[in-house]
Amino acid sequence: MAEFSGIVVYRKDYRERDMLVKILTDRFGFKMFFIRGARKKGFRLSAAILPFTKATYIGTINDEGLSFISAVKDSSQYQTICQDIILNAYSAYILGLAEAAFNDNRPLNEWYIKIEKAISLINDGLDPAIVTNIIEIQLLGRFGVKPNLRDCVICHKSVGIYDFSESYGGLLCQNHWHLDSHRLQLDRRTIYFLRFFSQVDIMRLGSIRVKKDTKDKLRLTLNQIYNNDVGVNIKAKKFLDDIKKWPHIVLNDDR
Ligand SMILES: [Zn+2]
Known part of the structure; x- marks a missing residue:
């Protein structure tokens, strides 16, 4: 026992x-x-x-x-999650991602408390899209994808204006944008949050607000990375994607 x-x-x-x-x-x-x-x-x-x-x-x-x-x-x-179909879907997606990253019968170690924390933050009213983004970015390494979000992958300059390159696996500074014509064309704010989310300690996360427009770009960026480089198929994610197409009047907010 x-x-x-x-x-x-x-x-x-x-x-x-x-x-x-x-x-x-x-x-x-x-x-x-x-x-x-x-x-x-x-x-x-x-x-x-x-x-x-x-x-x-x-x-x-x-x-x-x-x-x-x-x-x-x-x-x-988790009462709030149980009563809200969207919070439910975000939480199910986070659990589904963790399940895909670790499979059955393998201890998650420090990831257990991170996942538990993510679920309780969503239950406590933190923006579920943001909590989900943080887990998505930080779990990438478990799927063998480790984008360099610290500095330029070519010259390692760590301050400046960046874009994200999938083919180079991370940030490119402005001097090296010419190397990848398919870079994601991200704005500074989106890049800022990608970098921030990759290092933030979810155990210490307080409230966090991100503009709708930036949230949409973060979602698109992570979709791109997950679709092209990870390739997991999680039912709750498909539901979340479908929700975006529902009329706003049904959702009654901008999630
Ligand atoms: Zn560079």
């Missing part, structure tokens, strides 16, 4: 009365749990296996295959 903390990522019905529940655990990474009787009315652990629940679980962890939960202590749900 092991005691561990975890966040419920998703669940699916299994057989007639059971469920499979994917939980991101602090010590064992992403694990799939077999929950016997989970679909029965009045199931005693039902609150602890709802999506976006955080809890301390006691159970049997198997290195491969399914694991089991026998008891739960102090479970709580």
